[in-house]
Amino acid sequence: MQEMTCKELVELVTAYFEGALPEDEQTRFERHLGVCPGCETYVEQMRQTIALVGDLREEHVSPDAQQQLLQAFRDWKRQ
Amino acid sequence: MSDSNGAPTSQPAVSQATSPRDDPRQDERRLIASLLSGDEDAFMRLVEQYQAAMLRLAQMYVGDRAVAEEVTQEAWLSALKNLDRFEGRSSFKTWLFHILVNGAKSRSLRERRSIPFSALADPDAADSDDAPSVAPERFRPAGDTYAGGWLAFPQSWAHLPEAHVASHETRERILAAIERLPITQQSVIRLRDIEGYSAEDVCQMLRVSEANQRVLLHRARARVRQALEAYFAEE
Ligand SMILES: [Zn+2]
Numbered sequence: 001m002q003e004m005t006c007k008e009l010v011e012l013v014t015a016y017f018e019g020a021l022p023e024d025e026q027t028r029f030e031r032h033l034g035v036c037p038g039c040e041t042y043v044e045q046m047r048q049t050i051a052l053v054g055d056l057r058e059e060h061v062s063p064d065a066q067q068q069l070l071q072a073f074r075d076w077k078r079q
Numbered sequence: 080m081s082d083s084n085g086a087p088t089s090q091p092a093v094s095q096a097t098s099p100r101d102d103p104r105q106d107e108r109r110l111i112a113s114l115l116s117g118d119e120d121a122f123m124r125l126v127e128q129y130q131a132a133m134l135r136l137a138q139m140y141v142g143d144r145a146v147a148e149e150v151t152q153e154a155w156l157s158a159l160k161n162l163d164r165f166e167g168r169s170s171f172k173t174w175l176f177h178i179l180v181n182g183a184k185s186r187s188l189r190e191r192r193s194i195p196f197s198a199l200a201d202p203d204a205a206d207s208d209d210a211p212s213v214a215p216e217r218f219r220p221a222g223d224t225y226a227g228g229w230l231a232f233p234q235s236w237a238h239l240p241e242a243h244v245a246s247h248e249t250r251e252r253i254l255a256a257i258e259r260l261p262i263t264q265q266s267v268i269r270l271r272d273i274e275g276y277s278a279e280d281v282c283q284m285l286r287v288s289e290a291n292q293r294v295l296l297h298r299a300r301a302r303v304r305q306a307l308e309a310y311f312a313e314e
Pocket of ligand 1: 006009038039
């Protein structure tokens with residue numbers, strides 16, 4: 001089985017996270033990761049990136065918009 | 080729970096899928112019925128749940144916040160109008176978001192925003208951005224004994240102070256990086272990594288294949304990582 005290179009590995013990180021790699025690819029991926037500190041850092045950074053992007057989530061709906069939607073629902077009901 | 084190999088089990092012969100407690104389809108049928116009967120609380124709970132995500136998604140297509148609010152409002156109305164035709168082939172949520180995305184796309188075309196038409200017409204079309212996840216100069220060239228290996232390892236972010244990593248400035252950098260992405264990549268990273276939808280949901284909302292969804296998500300994440308790497312290397 002041919003060794004996976006770092007250049008190849010960085011393209012497969014999302015597929016790896018999603019469990020979408022074929023079994024032999026996954027084996028090559030994990031084998032490489034076990035011996036390559038550079039790729040270990042890269043994969044860790046991708047995890048951190050995902051976590052930081054996730055922090056952007058905000059939940060706020062303006063009371064105005066809520067009121068408008070409620071009104072729209074009432075109008076719809078009446079029809 | 081789905082034991083497909085036909086092995087006999089001690090479970091009773093009643094299918095678990097019809098258990099009312101954990102069948103999401105049944106919950107949805109109940110929800111639709113509540114809406115059709117005019118249950119305001121049920122409607123407002125839905126608004127609570129989806130409105131913020133819908134607004135952000137719409138804004139990505141139309142740019143302007145006020146227009147995004149209109150588009151979102153229209154999507155709700157259209158969903159209500161067509162509620163009796165909702166067939167449950169997808170979840171209510173994906174159905175609702177699909178209505179939203181369609182509305183937002185046609186609105187942005189009407190407003191002639193500078194979004195490339197091809198990206199809107201066919202999200203499955205090859206994305207113009209096929210740059211690699213990491214600049215090729217960072218790897219050893221062909222012919223080298225370790226061709227394709229890192230020339231220099233990426234610098235771990237583990238030593239950075241948490242206050243810096245989680246700062247307002249970091250947030251701004253990430254947002255800016257996302258806004259620079261092609262719109263299909265933006266849609267996917269927002270839905271997956273910000274809103275937390277599953278791959279399956281996102282494929283249905285955006286009508287892209289699973290493989291395509293993954294490629295778009297990967298490119299988007301790789302760009303954001305690059306932006307963070309550049310930012311964290313600044314000081
Ligand atoms: Zn490596």
